[in-house]
Amino acid sequence: MRETVDECLVLPNYAKIIEDEVQAELLGKDAVIVPNRSMAVYVGYDRIEERLRVPVFGNKKMLRWEERVGGKNYYALLDSAGIRRPRVMRIEEVDGPVILKVQEAMREQERAFIIASDREDLERKIESMRSRNLISEETLRRSVIEELVLGAHFNINYFYSVVRRRLEIVSIDRRIQSNLDGLLHLPARDQLDLRAPVRMIEVGHVPVSLRESLLEEAMEIGERFVDATRRLEPPGIIGPFTLQVMVSPDLKMIVYDVATRIGGGTNAQMGIGGQYSKLFLRKAVSMGRRICIELREALESSALTSVTS
Secondary structure, eight states: OOOSOSOOOOOSSGGGGGSHHHHHHHHHTTOOBOOOHHHHHHHOHHHHHHTOOSOBBSOGGGGGGGSSSSSSOHHHHHHHHTOOOOOEEOGGGOOSOEEEEEEOSSOTTOEEEEEESSHHHHHHHHHHHHHTTSSOHHHHHTOEEEEOOOOEEEEEEEEEETTTTEEEEEEEEEEEEEEHHHHHTSOHHHHHHHOOOOOEEEEEEEEOOOOGGGHHHHHHHHHHHHHHHHHHSTTOOOEEEEEEEEEOTTSOEEEEEEESSOOGGGGGGTTTOBTTTHHHHSSOBOHHHHHHHHHHHHHHTTOGGGSBO
16 A cells, blocks of 8 residues: 655755756656645745746646736736626725735745724734734735625635546635634633734635535636636646635625635545535545546646646
8 A cells, every 4th residue: 555645855945946956856756746835935936937847737827826916916817707806905095894915024925914994993903013023014015905895705626627628616615714713712702802913824724515506606706717817827727726705695706815726725625535526526536636637637648738837
């Protein structure tokens, strides 16, 4: 019986993967890299696109579209796809509840969030986080303020198969965030008395199910998203991506975040498989195994270059 991990390549940091000797070793083993958020942050989009010679599963130029600012950002993808999203505004335009999305100052891969009731509350909370060095002037310049949309949160984990020419929903999950999760488990009176600063650091995920009548819309927005990526970054998305949605009381989906690669939530189904993969593959399959199936089928049909970049 084979182990889950057959061989380890240990590096002092993620950025070392771009060095010639490391790439030579990976190429010698016919490796295929599956990119994640940490790789995008620590290696960098430019080096991944220009210097990485090891085949990457998927379209590696899609990675930078996950950002909220710059010429390539997920707002442009959602708008091109005609998918509903929260309104973005400048601080002087804030006239009600908002959420500020900003990178943490000390941990580049972590995104900080500030929820505020109005402009005055937002400015006060920004100054509080800045005084504690949680955010910086530099990260604030790259931050985005969105209207606060209330709804039920879901991470829909999709897979676009080039080999089978179809879109699949592999799994759906929710985030567990610290210290938010701990605060929400306290009675409301204690939450108010504590006045503890809320952090939303992703530490885990739990599988969930979506109301069946919403699955059609989930597939529809996923297909529109795939079509938009083909127009804006040919050949478009390949393999896994995640749309984080809120479902409003009128049962409409609003996408508030995007992952253009394998998401953290897909690991929640590693042992049991994605609950929705049964609809497409007739058995529960994790995202990691779904990627392996695609690579194997592409290899067997001499189409490996169509699923890598």
